Amino acid sequence: MGNKKNDIILEGIITGDKIILSDFYKQSTRYVRRYIIQNSGCEQDVEDIVQxxxxxxxxxxxxxxxxxNCSIYTYFYGVCKNIWRNRLRRKKKITLGEAFITENNECFDDSIIDDIEKNEQEHLYRKYFLKLNDSNKKLLNHYFEGKSMREIANLMGYSEGYVRKKKFEAKKRLLEIIEQNSSYFELKACE
Incomplete structure (x- = not known):
């Protein structure tokens, strides 16, 4: 990292220091806001992208x-631009062939785009997971935590066979909900 100001900000992000986060947010968001608003976005888009x-x-x-390898502000701005371009690309508001560009290309490794796309997929999953009924959410949470079918059955008071069947049905329902959303097809188009 090298830069003392970068180090202070990064430490503040890790520890959740409200003063540092607030200052970083104020200083970095105005440039991001201008970029997103000038490129078909709105205030809600700015908040989503920054978060x-x-x-x-x-x-x-x-x-x-x-x-x-650069200022945290430059890096943050570049990440925001890439996330926004990725969303616009999926919405077909800009050409699919447009490259991801930053002010200082050496600041980014190639994995940042993969991380952004993975984040988008996780965001979509979390959004629709909440639409499942409580029983399905509870069962899938246990499953995603790595618990065995036997452990889940004991925790929920069901037989192992019933838990297997309910897990299959819950996953199927979640996929149905996700596939009914247009964002699912936009994410699939980007793969």
Whole structure:
């Protein structure tokens, strides 16, 4: 990282320091806002993109995979631009062939685009997971936590066979809900 100001901001992101986060948000969001508004976006889009970019940076920091060769502000702006371009591309508002460009190309490794797309998929999953009934959510949460069918059966008071059947039905229902959404087909088109 090298830069003392970058280090302070990155530490603030990791620890959730409200003062540092607030200052970083104020200083970096105005440029992101201008870019998104000038490129077919609205205020809600700005808030979504900024939050997604912060989450992505936080995840990279906690996994120790963030390689920063520039200012955190430049990096953040580039991540926001790439997320926004990715969404626009899926909405067919800009050409599919447009490259992902930053002010300082050496700031990014190739995996950032993969991380952005993975984040978009997780966001879509979480959004529609909440539409499942409580029983299905509880069962799938246990399953995604890595619990065995026997453990889930004991926790929920069902037989193992019943849990297997309900898990299959819950996953099927979740996929049906997701596939009914146009965002699903936009994500599939990007693959």
């Amino acid at each position: 997604d970019a912060l989450i992505l940076i936080y995840q990279k920091l906690t996994k120790d995979t963030l390689e920063l």
